[in-house]
Amino acid sequence: MNTARALADLHSAAEAVWQAVAPGWPGFAVEVLPTIDSTNTELMRRARQGQADPVLLVALEQTAGRGRRGRGWVSEPGASLTFSLGLPLRPASWSGLSLAVGVSLAESLHPEVRLKWPNDLWWQDRKLGGILVETANVGTERLAIIGVGLNVEPPPPLPAEPDAQGVAPMPPVGLQTVAPAAGLSAGGWLVRALPPLVRDLVAFEREGFAPFAARFEARDALRGRAVRLSDGQEGVADGVRADGALWLRGAAGRVAVVQHEVSVRPC
Known part of the structure; x- marks a missing residue:
């Protein structure tokens, strides 16, 4: 898809999303940006300015998109879907928010999409997309900034070199491979996923992670598998705790791993 068509596709999707979401969120706006360094970075900049x-x-194109632990995510026009959603939320607890977001997106995308704790979307052990959740205090409000990057077209293969823990990167996959019959563009996937995500965020604000726990378990890509943490620990993934922390069974017994401490990959 050329740049002009890809941009028109996103503008059309933006209008449909606004019509679906705005009635429940007064003041809700949708912006389509031809190019930006990072949508999450832009919302953080706006938050610092009091917005x-x-x-x-x-974003049609991101030049310096950010993944978890500083990893990059560069998007090309039409080949991927990259967006950030900024919503003022007041949940009793923020624990498990990225898992709730992942559950919502996975359910919207395809029955076989799984979740690799804490923030990756997988299909048949191949990475389909990622989630980056940040928060910012703006006056008396706390803004949730939820960044999502999804491969739409089949992406080029990653280098095969292992990381510092000796684990090779997960090969990427695109939605055109996962759900070819859907025949959706980046804009079509946005319309499909965004309104349910907003509804699920409302539920999270009201009830926390609890309503999402069983839904996460049904999509858990790691449970029962040998994993290695970024600090070198190894064990077997054993689901998640009530607050979304990962249960790890290892030599020291069953321990909880919180989201900001580690990254996890199958051994």
Whole structure:
């Protein structure tokens, strides 16, 4: 898809998303940006300037997208879907938010999409997308900034070199491979996924992670598998705790691993 068509596709999707979401979120806005360094970075910049209005930023192209632990995510026009959703939320607890987001997206995308704790979307052990959740205090409000990157077209293969823990990267996959019959563009996937995500965020604000626990378990890509943590620990993934922390069974017994401490990959 050429750049002009890809941009028109996102503008059409933005209108459909706004019509679906705005009635429940007064002041909700959708912006389509032809190019930006990072949609999450832009929302953080706005938060520092005191802006906390609900907004969805969709980028045709990201030049310095950010993944978890500083990893990059560069998007090309039409080949991927990259967006950040900024919503002022007041949950009793923020624990498990990235897992709730992952559950919502996986259910919208395809029955076989799984979740690799804490923030990756997988299909048949191949990475389909990632989630980056950040928060910012703006006056008396706390803004949830939820960044999502999804491969739409089949991406080029990654280098085969292992990381510092000796684990090779997961090969990527695109939605055109996962769900070819859907025949959706990046904009079509946005329309499919975004309104349910907003509804699930409302549920998370009201009830926390509890309503999502069973839904996560049904999509858990790691449970029962040998894994290695970024600090070198090894064990078997054993589901998640009530607050979304990963249960790890290892030599020291069953221990909980919280989201910001490690990254996890199958051994």
